[in-house]
Amino acid sequence: MRELVKVWKEPEVLQGKRIQALVAIITTRGCSWFRRGGGCTMCGYNIPRGDVEINGEVLKGELERVASAFGGEELIKIYTSGSFLDPGEVPQxxxxxxxxxLGRRAEELGVRPHLLVESRPEYxxxxxxxxxxxxxxxxVAQGLETSSDVIREESIRKGFRTVDFLRALEVLKRTGAGSKxxxxxxxxxxxxxxxxxDVVGSFEFLKDLYVQTISVNPVNVQKGTLVERLYREGKYRPPWLWSLIYVLKVGKAIAxxxxxxxxxxxxxxxxGPHNCFRCDRRVLRAIRDFSYSPDNSLRRLEVDRCVCIRSWRFQTAFSFA
Ligand code: SF4
Ligand SMILES: [Zn+2]
Structure with a gap:
């Protein structure tokens, strides 16, 4: 049987400082939207596992393991492939x-860690x-995905609207929780x-809102999804890494x-997101460097161009300044 909870430590950045983070992926019943509506078009995280029933007791045990793995790290990131704040998924x-x-453990160690959890806005x-x-x-990190209700509904089938996200932001602001x-x-x-x-428009939309971190997720083709079907039929190509570099540059200038x-x-x-496969490694390295450097500086996204940028330009009619 596969382990229900995976825990590891990794370097991270929190409020502009390099820190250590404890990362945990816990197994739950899965995302409520997947159970209700079949899930989003690109999300394959919720393929059910039949070998164990995930009830409140099992979850208690999983979270207990996270608490006991805590060794004084400044940040604890907990992922569920759904919504940590959904009481139907992680019971109160x-x-x-x-x-x-965790509180007891933190007290023993004399620290007060920061928690990062993910949730759909309705929870x-x-x-x-x-x-x-x-x-x-x-x-609390939310997958807004786009500021466009039309794209969120027609392309992603996400099942919530921008107003729902704005309501959730109000709650985060009122309670003093951070927002990603x-x-x-x-x-x-x-x-x-x-x-x-679409991504650039979404950065514009977020510009004056209560958000401290914006993370761009390029689609990768996951098993059992609509995106996979289109990919197999030759109707979908994952995004170019040049597109990712472009939206990170323009987005950072806006944000x-x-x-x-x-x-x-x-x-x-x-x-996954890719260029020509010859330049991908160094482009990915620059994206990682930009994302995980405390200065989050745009100059870290400067990479030597590769000939494949011409095909990208031809398809998008965009270019770098
Ligand atoms: S992307 Fe998020 S909301 Fe959509 S099905 Fe996956 S876990 Fe649920
Ligand atoms: Zn290339």
Missing amino acids: EAVEHFVES VTEEALEPLISNFSVT VYLLLKPPFLTEREAIE GDRRVMSEPSGGGRPR
């Missing part, structure tokens, strides 16, 4: 138990946040150029002091 008593054991409520914010500082946003680069049915314009980043999964592979 499991959260409370976790807060208690961002004061009630759900209360046990977390009364004990730790907290950031994911934008999706190149959902299906958009050309490369439209995809770039100013906020942290802008990207952690592309499957980068440089056919099913």
Whole structure:
């Protein structure tokens, strides 16, 4: 049987400082939107596992393991492939138990860690946040994906609207929790150029909102998704890494002091964001350097051009300054 919880440590950046983070991926019943509506067109995280029933007790045990792995790191990132704040996915008593054991451990070590969790906007409520914010500082990451309701609905099938996201932001602001946003680069049915314009438009939209970090997720083709079907039929190409560099540059110029980043999964592979496969490594290195340097400086995105940039330019009619 596969382990239900994966835990490791990695370097991160928090409020402009290099720190150590504890990362945990816990297994839950999966995202409620997947269970209700079949999920988003690019998301393959929710393929059900039949070998164990994930109930509150099991989750308590998983979170207990996270608390005991905590060794005083400044940041704890917890991923569920769904919404940590959804009580149907992570029951309230499991959260409370976790807060208690982590709080005890933190007290012993004399530290106060920062927690990062992910959630769909409908679960961002004061009630759900209360046990977390009364004990730790907290950031909630939301997959807004795009500021366009049409693209979010027609291309991503995300099942919420921009107003829902804005309501959740209000809650985060009121409670003093931090806010991180994911934008999706190149959902299906958009050309490369439209995809770039969509992300740039979303950066503009976020410019004056309560958001401290914006992370761009380029689509990678995951198993069992609509995107995979289109990919197999030759109707979908994952985004170019040049497109990612372009939106990070323009996005950072718009976002100013906020942290802008990207952690592309499957980068440089056919099913992930890629260029010509000859230059991918160094382009990915620059993206990583930009995303994980405390200065988050645009000059880190300067990479030597490769001949394949001509094909990218031809398809998108964009170029770098
Ligand atoms: S992308 Fe997020 S909201 Fe959509 S199905 Fe996956 S986990 Fe659920
Ligand atoms: Zn190239």
